Amino acid sequence: MYITLRDRPGTGDKTATARSTVDRAPVGRVVILLGFVSLLTDISSESVSAILPLYLTAVVGLSPVAYGIIDGLYQGVSALVRLGGGWLADTTDRPKWVAFLGYGVSAVARVFLLFATGAGAIAAVVTADRIGKGIRTAPRDAMISTSTATEHLGRAFGVHRMLDTIGAALGPLIAFALLWLVPDGYSLVLVVSLGFAVVGVALLGLLGPDVRLRPEKVGSTPPPFRWRDVGDQRLRPLLLVVGLLGVLTVGDGFIYLALLDHGGFAAAWFPLMYVGTNIAYLAFAVPIGRLSDRVGRARVLVIGHVSLAGAYVCAVVPTSMAVATIGTLLLLGTFYAATDGVIAAVASRLVPVQARSSGIAAAQTVVSVARMLASAGFGVLWLLVGPGAALLGVAGALLLAVAVAASHIRLLDRVASTP
Numbered sequence: 001m002y003i004t005l006r007d008r009p010g011t012g013d014k015t016a017t018a019r020s021t022v023d024r025a026p027v028g029r030v031v032i033l034l035g036f037v038s039l040l041t042d043i044s045s046e047s048v049s050a051i052l053p054l055y056l057t058a059v060v061g062l063s064p065v066a067y068g069i070i071d072g073l074y075q076g077v078s079a080l081v082r083l084g085g086g087w088l089a090d091t092t093d094r095p096k097w098v099a100f101l102g103y104g105v106s107a108v109a110r111v112f113l114l115f116a117t118g119a120g121a122i123a124a125v126v127t128a129d130r131i132g133k134g135i136r137t138a139p140r141d142a143m144i145s146t147s148t149a150t151e152h153l154g155r156a157f158g159v160h161r162m163l164d165t166i167g168a169a170l171g172p173l174i175a176f177a178l179l180w181l182v183p184d185g186y187s188l189v190l191v192v193s194l195g196f197a198v199v200g201v202a203l204l205g206l207l208g209p210d211v212r213l214r215p216e217k218v219g220s221t222p223p224p225f226r227w228r229d230v231g232d233q234r235l236r237p238l239l240l241v242v243g244l245l246g247v248l249t250v251g252d253g254f255i256y257l258a259l260l261d262h263g264g265f266a267a268a269w270f271p272l273m274y275v276g277t278n279i280a281y282l283a284f285a286v287p288i289g290r291l292s293d294r295v296g297r298a299r300v301l302v303i304g305h306v307s308l309a310g311a312y313v314c315a316v317v318p319t320s321m322a323v324a325t326i327g328t329l330l331l332l333g334t335f336y337a338a339t340d341g342v343i344a345a346v347a348s349r350l351v352p353v354q355a356r357s358s359g360i361a362a363a364q365t366v367v368s369v370a371r372m373l374a375s376a377g378f379g380v381l382w383l384l385v386g387p388g389a390a391l392l393g394v395a396g397a398l399l400l401a402v403a404v405a406a407s408h409i410r411l412l413d414r415v416a417s418t419p
Contacts, residue, residue, distance in 0.1 A: 026152040026156065027155060027156050027159045028147055028156075030143060030148075030211060031144050031148065031156045031159055031160055032163075033203070033204075033207060033208055033209075034140055034143060034160060034204075035159060035162070035163030035164065037103070037200045037203050037208070038160065038163060038200075039163045039164060039167035039170075040167060040196050040197070040200035040203065041103060041106070041196070041197060041200040042167030042168040043167040043171045043174065043193075043196045044107075044193045045106070045197075046167065046168045046170075046175075047171035047172065047174050047175040047192065047193045047196075048110075048171075048175075048190065048193050049172070050171060050172035050274075051186055051189050055186045056122065059186050060117060077126075077130035077131060077134065078131070078134035079134065079364075079368030080365075081131050081135060082138055082365045083358060083362060085134055085135035085136065085137065085138050085357070085361060086138035086357035086358035087357075088135070088139075089139035089142060089213070089357035089358075090213065090354060090355055090357045090358050093212055093213055093354075094210070094212075095139035095140070095142050095146075095213060096139070096204070096208050096210050096211060097210075098139040098357075099135075099136040099140045099143070101136070102133065102134070102135030103136050103204060104201050105128060105129075106129045106136075107200075107201050108128070109125050109126075109129035109132065110190065111194060112125045114190050114194070137361070138357045138358070138360045138361035138364065141157075141344040141357075142348065142357040142360055143211040144156055144157060144160055145348035145349075145356060145360070146211055146212075146213050146353070146356065147211055150349060151293060152293060153345040153348070154290060154292035154297055154345055155289045156289070156345075157342065158285040158286040158288060158289020158290065158292075158337070159285070159286055159289070161281070161282075161337070161341040162285040165278045165285065165336075166282055168274075168278045169275050169279055169282065172272075172275055174192065213353055213356050213357065230351065230358045230359055234350040234351070235350040235359055235362065237408045237411060238298070238346055238347060238350055238363055238408075239366050240408070241298075241302065242301075242363055242366055243366045243370050244401050244404065244405060245302070245305050245370075245401055245402070246366065246367045246369075246370025246374065247371075247373055247377075248305075248374060248394055248397055248401055249308060249398075250312075250374050250375055250378040250394060251371070251375040251378075252273075252277065254375065254382065254387075254391075255311060255312065255315050255328060255332065256273040256274075258315040258316055258388070258391055259273070259321075259324060259325055273329065276325075276329040277333050280332065280333020280334065280337075281332075281337050282333075284337035285337045285341070288300060288304075288334070288338050288342075289337075289341060292342050292345070296410075296413035297413065298346055298412035298413045300338050300342055301338065301342045301346060302406055302408075302409055303338070303402070304338025304339045305335065305338075305339070305398055306399065306402060307331045307334040307338065308331070308332070308335040308398065309396075310327075310395075311328050311335065312392065313392065314327040314328045314331060316388040316391050316392060343364065343367060344363070344364070346363075347359050347360045347363035348360055381393070
């Protein structure tokens with residue numbers, strides 16, 4: 001595997017290729033730069049997410065039904081285009097520029113959000129923003145994987161997700177601070193959000209190295225992308241495992257609503273539950289990433305779902321509100337630290353290099369679709385039996401699924417440890 005840097009300042013030849021082996025440092029320059037791009041972009045997106053319900057219903061005047069449709073688009077559209085972004089990065093062997101396209105689409109959507117008023121226009125803008133997210137995710141993760149030695153993959157993804165999560169935690173806080181300083185200043189939040197998005201796109205475009213996924217050697221032609229590589233038999237067990245566990249992963253919002261139903265804190269504090277989870281996530285991302293490099297990434301990925309089952313239980317068992325809230329947020333943060341970046345780290349080593357972006361996208365798509373189905377099904381279960389019984393039932397089923405998935409751990413770790 002090689003990294004190709006094009007248009008590097010000082011080379012004097014825009015077509016010259018500077019070759020270097022994979023960075024053997026645990027966390028290289030590419031990871032840090034992409035981490036800061038994600039930090040800036042998440043400040044932008046999460047600041048909007050924090051005000052979107054109030055902005056659309058109180059300012060724009062949409063009905064709760066219209067908002068529900070738009071929120072569904074916001075949560076689900078990116079999952080439908082991830083494979084397209086991965087395919088484009090693999091066929092062109094230009095993951096940086098495919099990721100740049102995705103970040104750029106989201107930034108442009110921020111501009112139109114300032115002027116959109118009707119439900120149709122806002123739905124179109126939100127859809128465009130999520131399409132941008134779906135396009136950029138797999139190429140970005142493929143760049144991290146390609147520029148990092150196999151033995152350090154867990155740590156590298158942990159560092160990236162830590163920086164990403166700092167942005168996710170800062171976004172809502174910036175939005176709340178702006179609204180505190182300027183009541184009803186929703187447009188101000190949207191303008192600030194746009195500024196962060198533009199800076200993130202510029203950082204990637206101007207400073208991001210042109211990481212190439214395929215080996216390039218003198219006198220040889222890099223292998224082409226083939227769709228059958230995405231169906232590699234090494235990847236299938238991972239897709240089955242994450243799909244099984246994903247259908248038992250309900251949305252965070254349901255867990256926070258169960259905490260609210262538990263009683264003890266005002267509804268006005270509800271949005272800060274997301275901030276608390278993100279803080280726990282960024283605290284654990286790097287340590288758990290390093291742990292996965294030592295004990296096995298698939299092992300950490302599967303066992304991490306035990307923390308999610310613990311969060312389900314903690315949210316509904318009779319105990320003090322402080323213990324329930326802190327325990328739930330810590331367990332959720334641990335779950336995300338053990339799964340989010342680790343999924344990409346495992347998937348990236350289970351397909352040939354020419355299909356790396358698409359392989360990562362396939363795993364992420366399976367997870368996203370499974371979780372969408374889980375949230376829809378859990379909403380019905382909540383109505384039928386109530387939040388307590390529903391979460392305890394899903395927790396039991398999830399622990400059983402972890403036990404089943406554990407049978408694939410050793411095989412996945414052995415195959416995924418191959419450089």
